[in-house]
Amino acid sequence: MRLYSMPSSGNSYKIRLLLSLIGRRVEVIDCEDGSVALAQARAGGALPFGKVPVLELDDGRKLAESGAILWYLGEGTDFVPGDPALRAQMLGWMFWEQYNHEPVIAVRQALLNYPHRAAEATPARLDDLLHRGHALLQVMEEHLAGDDWLTGGPSLADICLYAYTHSAGTRGGFGMERFPAIGAWLRRIEALPGYKELSE
Structure with missing residues (x-):
């Protein structure tokens, strides 16, 4: 492939x-x-x-x-739950990532890090994305405060949401110190066998 x-x-x-x-x-x-x-x-x-x-x-x-x-x-790996309801919950988080999380968390990172997007990075837009992003991260924080994973065990949902959440502070300027449960979740993903960083 x-x-x-x-x-x-x-x-x-x-x-x-x-x-x-x-x-x-x-x-x-x-x-x-x-x-x-x-x-x-x-x-x-x-x-x-x-x-x-x-x-x-x-x-x-x-x-x-x-x-x-x-x-x-x-499909066929441990990253897709066997239980149909858990699979549906996993897909729900994945859809939420693409329609809610990514258009805010990823876009703010892009505006701050890609030179060709700099003209779009107006103070008003960056402030709006920061406020909306913190609200979205709070949704994750509240869930992860009561569960180690998004759907009972490490799944595609965790991988999907890890991608832009792990760099939300360093690349997006989000205040990740206010989200300790997310921080612990990030460390759990990074401890999975076979984990690799964005730059690898």
Whole structure:
């Protein structure tokens, strides 16, 4: 298999992290924003929706969207709960990440770290994202204060939400010191066998 992945992107990191945790190796094509490799992947039809990550299977079929790729790779592993209700809860967190968490937590990180997004990083927008992000992180904090994991045990939901939450303080300027349960959860994920950092 071949993974088209943006090294600095949390959405791509989710896939690389799961692959490492389950011990599967794939060929990784680094497609950083603005790179020749990304342009070539788009021009060559490797990216169905024009963006990464994309997992190309051995038979040539291409899977797009991080949540769908996580589901494909996670099926049959311990990262997908056997209980149908737990699976549904896991998917609920994954949908929440893409529709609520990522558009705020990840966007503030992007505005602060990608030069081509700097013009969008107005004080008003950054303040709005900071306020909304803290409210979203509080949702996670309240859940994790009573449970070590998002769905009973380490699952795709934890991997999905780890990607942008672990860098919310360093890259996004969020006040993570106010979320001790999230901090403990991050450390539990980092202690899982096979864990790898964003930069690895």
